[in-house]
Amino acid sequence: MSETAVSTGMNPDVDVKPPKQDSGRMKRIIKNRAIYMMILPGFLYFLIFKYIPMSGLVIAFQDYQAFLGVMNSPWVGFKHFERLFTEPMFFTILSNTLILFMMNLLFYFPVPIILALMLNEVRREVFKRFIQTMVYIPHFMSWVIIVSISFVMLSMDRGIINELLAMMGFEKINFLMSSDWFRPMYVLQVIWREAGWGTIIYLAAMAAIDPGLYEASRIDGASRFRQIWHITLPSIRSVIVVLLILKIGDVLELGFEHVYLLLNSMNREVAEIFDTYVYTAGLRQGQFSFSTAVGFFKSIIGLIMVMLANWLAKKAGEEGIY
Amino acid sequence: MKKTKASTVLAIVTALAVLAGCGGGGGSASGTKQQGSGAQGESDQPVAITIMANLHTPEVPSDKIEKLIEEKTNTKLEIQWVPDGTYDEKVNASFATGTLPQVTLLKNAASLINMRDAIRNGQFWEIGPYLQDYPNLSKLKPEVLKNTAVDGKIYAIYREVPLSRQGIIYRKDWADKLGLGAPTTIDEFYEMLKQFKENDPDGNGQNDTIPLTDRNDLVYGAFKTVSSWFGTPNNWGEKDGQLLPEFMFPEYVETMKFFKKLHQEGLINQDFPVTSKTDQQNLLTTGKAGVYIGAMGDVSSLEPKVLEINPDAELDVQNKIDGGPNGFGVWSVPGYGSVTLFPKTAIKTEEELKQVLSFVDQLMSPELANLIYWGIEGEHHTLEDGQVITTEDTKLWDREVKPYQVLQVGGPLTVEGFLEAKHTRPVKAKAEALIVENNDFLIEDPAAALDSKTYNEKGVQLQELIKDATYRFMLGDIDEDGFQAAVDNWLNSGGQQIIDEFNASNEASK
Structure with a gap:
């Protein structure tokens, strides 16, 4: 993609004289220095906050001791990875992480699309804006607040939901401490908080659709649903695919705060994920090397998933992300 | 068409990157505190002392008592307050980044056990040999200090708490x-x-x-x-x-x-x-x-x-x-509540250590010990027959006095002239009496x-197994067999080693 962008881009004479490409590139950079300057902050951001810290991963292969530092801590090879794979909790954590991710993908991912489609069909601009703002708001609440509110509502001791259930003659349900209810509760909270925010990009993509297409289809007698199916959805398809791939890359980013707040002794068997495990092992017990190894493993899985999704997207004739 | 699609995608990716940039990067330890040092020579210059302590109140404390301590000890204090709930994590993170302050409080015995490996590795000053040089610190009880010791050496000073409340x-x-x-x-x-x-x-x-x-x-x-x-x-x-x-x-x-x-x-x-x-x-x-x-x-x-x-x-x-x-x-607890360690990363020289110890020693003087624990007379308490009656204003107390109580060194048993409380509420007086009475029935x-390497390494994680099983048993999720299975799991995942190591350590100490 980048190659086509370059060759169809600004400086066709570069292609004409391939031997002098290097100096040509320099010239081009100098010529467009203002544009390159604009990239600089973003470039520095990724360099300083994302790439340089990655070097810290070496401690996953050491017995890191704070006072010895990275340079002097003893190397131990794959010891910490071996420990991870032989840990009795390992498969539970792995499957919990993957199941939560799948549920997220299945139940959360389509919601912003549906919501965006619905918002897109609203004719009264004022009403649309109002609803849009309302559905964004939860995104700005921290998980602490959201989880606290759910605790108050779902408590067995006078939680409003359980009181309602009791009033209607049902058994009270121990939502907070049940391994059956943890996953639905998690996904519902994610949807409640993020669905509105997730619509932004879809709405932007929908705004870019040529209105002429709609007009033409109306003339052909297409109903609202037909228009959504044949115009809106295909037009935002590439956006959906990109977001899907990125989402898959986040496979193991399930939100430490969120899960940690919901986690308790009663639902640990379904709720313990890599992030919470890293926290207990790493920060609470000071096992920095081990928790780095766990985090590293998690990232590798994430990378594999992205590459897989990207490859599939390309197979299906979409753009992919690289 | 293809090109527009590509550029849309690009735009989106950029937008996402920006969003991600805004959203990410929370957490991480707040800035490194500058440690004070180098003021050795001039005695009238206030000595800078950095402290990290756990905060038991929701609000940031007022610095009224801090100012008085500074005045009386000729120091410039920099106290880093960390909420009690996340204190251990903060200590671990600061330790890993080498930014522990000169005076580092650990909130209880369990936290000290977690630090044992680091202590053994020479990360903290061994203060045992110095204590006798200080008029107040030398009064700390050897039998309690022994409970805080690592391999028989003393690295920590302690704050007294009742053995069982x-x-x-x-x-x-x-x-x-x-x-x-x-x-x-x-x-x-x-x-x-x-x-x-x-x-x-x-x-x-x-x-x-x-x-x-x-x-x-x-x-x-x-x-x-x-x-x-x-x-x-x-x-x-x-x-x-x-x-x-x-x-x-x-x-x-x-x-x-x-x-x-x-x-x-x-x-x-x-x-x-x-x-x-x-x-x-x-x-x-x-x-x-x-x-x-x-x-x-x-x-x-x-x-x-x-x-x-x-x-x-x-x-x-x-x-x-x-x-x-x-x-x-x-x-009961082993005779101490919180302990204080002196990291070598923050205290570079013996000279500096002596300065810090001398400050801590002064905290244990009757005047400062009472100030730290009871606040200012007339403001936070009144005296009656030499006994303290604390203010009824719990908000004032929580804001100005209670946070500083963690800085206390020693306690009533080791500070001469430590004021006793006169309880205006009979039920409080009774509670205090029963706490004393508990001393006759301690388990x-x-x-x-004792010490166990495996326990230091994964004791906390393993304890989670037992904690989970205990709760699940109490809520009827598992029966006795289920609990036994958790115990077996504990034994197989390293528990047996912990038992063996503790017993070996027990034999060795006899």
Whole structure:
């Protein structure tokens, strides 16, 4: 993609004289220095906050001791990875992480699309804006607040939901401490908080659709649903695919705060994920090397998933992300 | 068409990158504190001292007492307050990044155990040999210092706490109304809970009281104290000449069964495994619950809140509940509460260490010890017959005095001229008396001064297995076989090594 962008881009004479490409590139950079300057902050951001810290991963292969530092801590090879794979909790954590991710993908991912489609069909601009703002708001609440509110509502001791259930003659349900209810509760909270925010990009993509297409289809007698199916959805398809791939890359980013707040002794068997495990092992017990190894493993899985999704997207004739 | 698509995608990716940039990057330790040093030469120049301490109040404390300490010790203090709930994590993170301050508090014995490996690796100054040079620090009790020692060497100074503060706080007016006295056996205690549940003690005509209020803490909540009543050892116990963890004793299982019964019969708040301390106390102060098990001293902060809502309420305390074959017993801490360590990353030279120790020594002088613990006379307390009466204004107290109490070094047993309290509230006086009485019935932790490498490495994680199983048993999720399976899992995942190492360490120390 980048190659086509370059060759169809600004400086066709570069292609004409391939031997002098290097100096040509320099010239081009100098010529467009203002544009390159604009990239600089973003470039520095990724360099300083994302790439340089990655070097810290070496401690996953050491017995890191704070006072010895990275340079002097003893190397131990794959010891910490071996420990991870032989840990009795390992498969539970792995499957919990993957199941939560799948549920997220299945139940959360389509919601912003549906919501965006619905918002897109609203004719009264004022009403649309109002609803849009309302559905964004939860995104700005921290998980602490959201989880606290759910605790108050779902408590067995006078939680409003359980009181309602009791009033209607049902058994009270121990939502907070049940391994059956943890996953639905998690996904519902994610949807409640993020669905509105997730619509932004879809709405932007929908705004870019040529209105002429709609007009033409109306003339052909297409109903609202037909228009959504044949115009809106295909037009935002590439956006959906990109977001899907990125989402898959986040496979193991399930939100430490969120899960940690919901986690308790009663639902640990379904709720313990890599992030919470890293926290207990790493920060609470000071096992920095081990928790780095766990985090590293998690990232590798994430990378594999992205590459897989990207490859599939390309197979299906979409753009992919690289 | 293709090109526009590509550029849309690009735009989106950029937008996402920006969003991600805005969203990410939370957490991480706040900036490195500059450590003070280099002011050795001039004596009239205030010495800069950096401190990290746990904060027990929700608000940032006022610096009134801090200023007075600075004035009296000729120092410039920089105190980094960290909320108590996340204190250990903060210490670990600061340790990993080499940014611990000169005076580092650890909040309890468990935190100190976590630091053992680092201490052994020479990360902290060994202060044992210096203590005798200081008039006040030299008064710290050797037997308590020994409990904090690592491989027999002393690295920490300690703050005294009563050995056992555990007991019951209950609504005496409810008990009186139902014709119940203070419970003295487990059966009587159970009977009290049952009556509180069934006989409408608050007289509102509804069957809506929760007898016992507990929280998500197996140690400082109700569980461990009740387990003491049943005769469970404190963390570790001896069976057939071998040290074994408490949960391998039948008394521990008895305690779990008791809680399971309470939970099934609705005699305890149904959500106790996820109830916070604040919520737990609120249940009592708002008159929904009638019994609280924990530190009896809490009655002094609970009583005003209870009275605020219901002026007719009355709280009482009780400690001796007789359940085990050996009569009443109560678990104890090993003679110290928080400890203070002196990291070598922050204190570079012996010279500097002596300065810091001299500051800490001054904190233990009667004048400063009283200032730190009781605040300013006339403002935070008044004196009557040489005894302290603290202010009734709990908000003022929480803002200006209570946070600084963690800086206390030693305590009433080691500071000469440490003022005693005169309790204007009789129930507080009684609580203090019962705390002293507890000293005759202590169940001590035989492993307090022992060491296990495996425990240091993964003791906390392994303990989670037991904690989970204990809660699941109490809530009826698993039965005794299930609990035994968890114990077996604990043994196989390293527990057996912990047992062996503690026993070896025990043999070695004999």
